[in-house]
Amino acid sequence: MSGRLITLGMGPGDPDLITVKAARILGQVPVIAFFAKVGRQGHARSIASSYLREGVEELRFDYPVTVEIPHTDGRYIDAMTGCYDHAAEAIGARLAAGQDVALLCEGDPFFYGSSMYLFDRLRERFPMEVVPGVLGMTGCWAQAQAPMTHGDDVLSVVPGTLPEDELMAALARTDAAVIMKLGRNLAKVRRVLAAQGRAERAIYVERGTMADSRILPLAEIADGAAPYFSMILVPGRQGQR
Ligand SMILES: C[S@@+](CC[C@H](N)C(=O)[O-])C[C@H]1O[C@@H](n2cnc3c(N)ncnc32)[C@H](O)[C@@H]1O
Structure with a gap:
């Protein structure tokens, strides 16, 4: 049986502002996934720190660009599409192997969140759960x-x-x-x-x-x-x- 992709809202920044449900899921899932700027820990990942279970597998995906190129530029779109395709493939492999994966998102995941691009890529193939978060x-x-x-x-x-x-x-x-x-x-x-x-x-x-x-x-x-x-x-x- 496939694992579930749990798209998890992590709230605005203060770790006390995540939901009880998000905290419970973070303490249980075998795999977490998150995006981060090159060289940074990643905001959503740092909010999650104190809630993670020991030995959790971490799938980190570096943004190839952030603000260096306008988001309407073809080079930005190509680079980000490649990044999301790669992340969807890596997460999809864990889900296909029956592992649940929590995808960490700042604020609420369906409010200008990068996680929506993975949700769109994987929703036809795997069971989904979406946990809302306190908005930024x-x-x-x-x-x-x-x-x-x-x-x-x-x-x-x-x-x-x-x-x-x-x-x-x-x-x-x-x-x-x-x-x-x-x-x-x-x-x-x-x-x-x-x-x-x-x-x-x-x-x-x-x-x-x-x-x-x-x-x-x-x-x-x-x-x-x-x-x-x-x-x-x-x-x-x-x-x-
Ligand atoms: C791509 S959007 C992500 C929004 C996020 N999913 C949410 O629910 O708030 C990123 C923008 O949200 C705003 N933002 C999110 N959290 C914030 C915070 N804690 N403080 C200030 N601005 C924040 C900033 O304007 C930032 O450029």
Whole structure:
């Protein structure tokens, strides 16, 4: 009988913020798999550390590229496709041999998660289980103590990678916003928020819920490249609630 692929949400960073179910599975599975940037331990793997059973097999897959090439570039797409194909093959071999594999994912796996590419590749061939995780953004707004939506507020999640005019249009339509994937887009995002009169209430969160997190008003952050784990929160309804 085949093993199961368990796509496991690992939460935003603080190991106490994984679910009871994820902790139980980590203590039982014979194999874990995760992606990591070359030379780093891997964020999801480090969250899992204290929950793993002794002797667990670890399948580590290095991202061939991260932010060096735009994600729309053909070279980026080819490199990532090769990486996901290779990972699917290695995980598929363990599943075919009857072993369960837990695929570790930051935050929630079905919210901008790389694990979805493996889920798509393997779902027809093997049994699947998906365990949700606390989203990065919920961890960030809880730590920032920023109430985000009230009443009929609309909340939008917007990638900072969008062109400036699309960012402007997306943010104009919403009351509250979470702007993810900041990287080199910080100055552009700030221009758009300033044009809409929202820059002053925007909150910058870096490495939310992790030991070295930083939370500051956006106004206190200099333009320049923001780290991978960073986002901007724009709380919704202001004034009387
Ligand atoms: C590819 S998405 C993955 C989202 C993840 N699956 C989740 O549920 O939050 C990565 C982006 O999420 C945001 N992010 C996730 N966790 C974060 C955290 N703890 N602190 C700040 N930003 C975070 C950043 O904007 C980062 O660029």
